[in-house]
C-alpha cells in the first residue's frame with residue numbers, strides 16, 4: 001500500500017503522467033507535486049483537488065512522499081532538483097524510492113546517484129526515461145526504459161507495478177544509467193532513420209516514384225521500419241503522421257537535437273563507432289534553428305534537407 005507519492009516537473013509529459021496517477025492510485029493516496037511554474041500546479045490542483053497537494057519546493061515533496069518521480073528537461077535541472085539547498089537530498093531521504101524519468105546524460109544521473117548512495121544506503125534511485133511522446137503520456141501507453149537488473153532486484157515487481165500506472169511497457173535494461181543509455185541509443189537510431197528515409201524517398205520521388213508506392217516497397221522489403229511508415233517524414237504518405245498534418249503534434253525537432261547530441265556525446269565517451277553522428281547532429285542543429293522547421297515534429301528534417309513537398 002502506497003499512501004504518498006511525489007512528482008516534480010509538470011510539463012508536457014509530467015502533467016499527463018500525474019493525471020494517470022491521480023486516476024489509478026487508491027483514493028487515499030496523496031500526490032505531492034511541485035513545478036517552478038506555479039500555474040501548472042494550479043491546473044493540476046483544479047483537476048483533482050482531493051488528491052493533489054501543491055508543495056513549496058522539491059525538498060517539501062520528498063519530505064512528504066515515500067516515492068518521488070522527477071520529469072525534468074535536462075541534466076542540470078535534475079542536479080538542481082536533487083542536490084540544491086531546497087532539493088530532494090537536503091531532507092531525510094532514508095528508505096525512499098526515487099525515480100528520474102527525464103532524458104538526460106548518464107554522467108549527471110550517476111553524479112546524483114553517487115551523492116544519494118553516500119547520504120543513505122537505504123534509498124533507491126533509478127533512471128526510467130520514457131518513449132512514446134506527449135500522445136503516449138496522455139494515453140498512458142509510454143514505454144519505460146528502466147535502469148535496473150531484471151534478475152537480482154527484489155524491487156523490480158513493485159517498480160513495474162508503479163510505472164505501469166503511467167505506461168504500457170517497462171523494459172529493465174540491466175543496471176543503473178542503462179535505461180538512459182538505451183533511450184539515447186534508441187533516439188539516435190530513430191533520428192538517423194528519419195534522415196535516411198528522407199534522402200531515400202527524395203531520390204525515389206525525383207526519379208518519378210509516388211512516395212506511397214515507396215512506403216509500400218520499404219514495408220515489403222528489408223527497409224521496413226516505423227519511421228518510414230507511421231512517422232513517414234514525407235507528407236501525404238501516412239494520414240496520421242505529423243508530416244501529413246503540417247508536422248504538428250509530434251516529437252519536437254529541438255528535443256531530437258537534445259537527445260541526438262547526448263547520444264553522440266555518449267558514443268564519444270565510450271569510444272563507440274560513430275560515423276553518422278556528426279552529420280546527423282549538424283542536420284538536427286540546423287533544423288532546430290530554421291524558421292521553417294523549429295517547434296515542428298523532428299521528421300521535418302525532410303523539409304530541412306530540401307525534400308520535394310507538394
Ligand code: NAD
Pocket residue numbers: 008009010011012013014034035036037040058071072073074077080081101102103104130131132133134250251252255
Ligand atoms: P517540459 O519542458 O514540458 O517539462 C519540464 C518541466 O520541468 C517544466 O514544467 C518545468 O517548469 C519543470 N522544471 C524545470 N526546472 C525545474 C525545477 N528546478 N523544479 C521544478 N520543476 C522544474 O518537458 P517534457 O516535454 O515534459 O519532457 C521532460 C523530459 O522527458 C525531457 O528530458 C524530455 O527529453 C523527455 N521526453 C519528452 C518527450 C516529449 O515528447 N515531450 C518524449 C519522451 C521523453
